[in-house]
Amino acid sequence: MPPGDLSWRFWPAVPLYPYGRRRTLRKEVVKDTIWTFDQVQGILYAVVPIRMTVVRLDKGGLLVYAPVAPTKECIRLVQELVDKHGEVKYIILPTASGLEHKVFVGPFARRFPYSQVFVTPNQWSFPVNLPLSWLGFPTKRTHVIPENSADAPFADEFDYEVLSINLGRGSFEEIALLHKRSRTLLVTDSVLVVPEDPPAIAQVDPYPLLFHARESGLEVVEDTEAMRRKGWQRISLFAIYFRPSALEKVGMGEALRNALKAPERSRKAYFGFFPFKWNPDWKRSFDALRGGGRLFVAPILQTFIFNQTPRKVLEWANKVARWNFERIIPCHFDAPIKASPSEFRQAFAFLEKNPPQLFGSGSQPLPKKDCEFLSELEENLTKRGITSPPKE
Structure with a gap:
């Protein structure tokens, strides 16, 4: 084309x-x-x-x-x-x-x-x-x-x-x-x-999926169905929670040292910079997010x-x-x-609590630990007057 x-x-x-x-x-x-x-x-x-x-x-x-x-x-x-x-x-x-x-x-x-x-x-x-x-x-x-x-x-x-x-x-x-x-x-x-497998449009160019399937910037992953799925599931956690609980902080020094040793240091690969580290329990967070394919409101x-x-x-x-x-x-x-x-x-049942119990949908609530970053962000923005507290 x-x-x-x-x-x-x-x-x-x-x-x-x-x-x-x-x-x-x-x-x-x-x-x-x-x-x-x-x-x-x-x-x-x-x-x-x-x-x-x-x-x-x-x-x-x-x-x-x-x-x-x-x-x-x-x-x-x-x-x-x-x-x-x-x-x-x-x-x-x-x-x-x-x-x-x-x-x-x-x-x-x-x-x-x-x-x-x-x-x-x-x-x-x-x-x-x-x-x-x-x-x-x-x-x-x-x-x-x-x-x-x-x-x-x-x-x-x-x-x-x-x-x-x-x-x-x-x-x-x-x-x-x-x-x-x-x-x-x-x-x-x-x-x-959230689907378990990456959508077809995300697989037209699988580079983003494989980028997030890595454990560190030092790893080169093979383009397989399993790696694409792994990358997609981690992308979903990023997109929904911004900073899910399964994502661990990587110090700037460690990230820069790894970047200098990364096998791929092109502009496409952000010059080897990879400031992400997932704990071994990350898949459980995704399964809780997906909830077997249930319909929900984003946190x-x-x-x-x-x-x-x-x-x-x-x-x-x-x-x-x-x-x-x-x-x-x-x-x-x-x-x-x-x-x-x-x-x-x-999907809107979370609004019926008094006070509303956030992050949940019916009998399958999203883990509050994964939503902590959004809660803290909302609290800070409200304190600074950027957002408003609930009106009801």
Whole structure:
């Protein structure tokens, strides 16, 4: 494939790996109806999928939920669906703050000039609050999604509920979108499932998986299925907890000495610098995180966002759980997920404690020791006035 087909030239706006070169994998989830488009992104090779979902409309045309980087490869894969099913009619930006989703929407929409863009209310961005027009959103075709889903132009095929939480310095927003006919629920960040094996998109370039499968910078690992799985499971712990309990500190002196002796000291390998060390019990932490493939809310949302207004979140979850769906497609980690409305609602059970018992989901709580870093971070940020204490 020509390198230009993978190019994403606006990567400096959100400088996440793999920067300006992104592969896209398309997967048919419901025959001739729903497709997912996966790319990867992350920091320090802790890469996880970021996902766009495309739905065929009964009256012709397509709806796009949470666009990814519109590389030539990605657009070609979408265009194949356009040629068969009709133009992209609607593009949904289902979040308000995340530049990692928002930065793709404007350039994507401009490739499909007949599309209408719908965004959540209270748009903002961090670390720089940029107006949507600066991100390339087409001004005349961009609209705030109606408060009542019955007023949307796609109401005959979709229902939706918008979760909006005022955080003081911005707002957390998420659109849960139901495709009625296929009984498919689309969400952004609210719930997820961590797969045991690395997703297909993460295996297109296995270097990040093998990088994290090592025990130290002095080790060279063989590219095997077992090593890829090991690397993925450690990446998942990084991505979910930021600093899981199974990760031990490596002194700067030791890390530098090892870097000088590392067998690979290229720029790609961070010049041999590998400041990670896992204790022998790390796999138990992953198994507890995965919980046999259960649906859960990420600890960072439990700690910083959803505990702000638990009643509002539970009201939103209750409304979504009244819908009739059989699968969920989130924007990250595993998809599609076979799940019922009751399983979706159970993921928010941690909010029903008084005071809320964080980090848990029903009968399978996440280990508090793995969440200690997030708890300490939240406490420090609140003391400094950067974040707010729970309002309820």
